[in-house]
Amino acid sequence: DGGITQSPKYLFRKEGQNVTLSCEQNLNHDAMYWYRQDPGQGLRLIYYSQIVNDFQKGDIAEGYSVSREKKESFPLTVTSAQKNPTAFYLCASSRGKLDTEAFFGQGTRLTVV
Amino acid sequence: DAKTTQPTSMDCAEGRAANLPCNHSTISGNEYVYWYRQIHSQGPQYIIHGLKNNETNEMASLIITEDRKSSTLILPHATLRDTAVYYCIVRGANTDKLIFGTGTRLQVFP
Numbered sequence: 001d002g003g004i005t006q007s008p009k010y011l012f013r014k015e016g017q018n019v020t021l022s023c024e025q026n027l028n029h030d031a032m033y034w035y036r037q038d039p040g041q042g043l044r045l046i047y048y049s050q051i052v053n054d055f056q057k058g059d060i061a062e063g064y065s066v067s068r069e070k071k072e073s074f075p076l077t078v079t080s081a082q083k084n085p086t087a088f089y090l091c092a093s094s095r096g097k098l099d100t101e102a103f104f105g106q107g108t109r110l111t112v113v
Numbered sequence: 114d115a116k117t118t119q120p121t122s123m124d125c126a127e128g129r130a131a132n133l134p135c136n137h138s139t140i141s142g143n144e145y146v147y148w149y150r151q152i153h154s155q156g157p158q159y160i161i162h163g164l165k166n167n168e169t170n171e172m173a174s175l176i177i178t179e180d181r182k183s184s185t186l187i188l189p190h191a192t193l194r195d196t197a198v199y200y201c202i203v204r205g206a207n208t209d210k211l212i213f214g215t216g217t218r219l220q221v222f223p
Contacts, residue, residue: 031209042200043157043213050209058210090156096209098145104156 003027006091006105013085013112021076021108023091029103030096032074036060037088037107046089049074050096078110085112117201122218125195131188133217135201138182145204146177148186150197151216157200160186191221 004025013019023032031050035043035058045058049068063082068074074093078085088109094102118136125131137146145164149157161168161175163184168175174187188195200216 033209033211035213042198042215045210045212048210056210059212088154092156092211094209094211098143098204101147101159101162102149102211103159106156107154 004091004093004103004105006089006108009106009108011108011110013110015112016080017112018080019078019085019110019112021078021089021091021110023074023076023105025072025074025093025103027093027103028071029093030071031094031102032068033092033094033102034058034064034066034074034076035090035092037090043090046076085110116212117203117214119199119201119214119217121215122220124220124222125188125191127193127221127223128190131186131191131195131219131221133186133188133199133201133219134183135185136183137201137203140181140203142181146175146181146184147202147204147211148173148175149200149202149213150195151200152194152197157213160199162204191219193221193223195219196221 007022033048034046044060047066049055065077090107091105092102147162148160151157163175177184198216198218200213
């Protein structure tokens, strides 16, 4: 089935460790996105990529890093510099054209202890 | 990027139409209005989008005012499964940036 897959669904890490969240899509989409969601809040854009080997910061990029070496993959690394990393992380992809919708993964819930 | 304003929460009786408003007064001429919804702890789901004309699909209808400064998402016969947070967003004209606001929490009651 075509879609966008995030793994794992739940992730626990110790404070001070970097952690990488996986996002893979087989929809042949050009654009991919990472969002963070805190309890009771809306989605905030961390990074987005319009094309392979290119990405832009969103509104809350500090403490995060991404790469886009392949069209189908857009991993997000939560670094130790991120002060409050515990959150629900959502990945999305779209064809990158203005009149097409974005498809979301089911999210990864990261807990840092 | 155009910003959107939505009510924080709304209630709707099951079987009745749910009308969710959204203001986007700074929208540019070539920016689309999108609606998504998020059921608790899941990824957002696309509902509908439009530019100028009203749109309808199997999930909902989208009414955009003539000046494009506001829109309304209509769920014609709300069910309990429509209880969710509904986001109205405007797609960035020159980039693929998607900016979500805080959305409207719709509670459908029996």
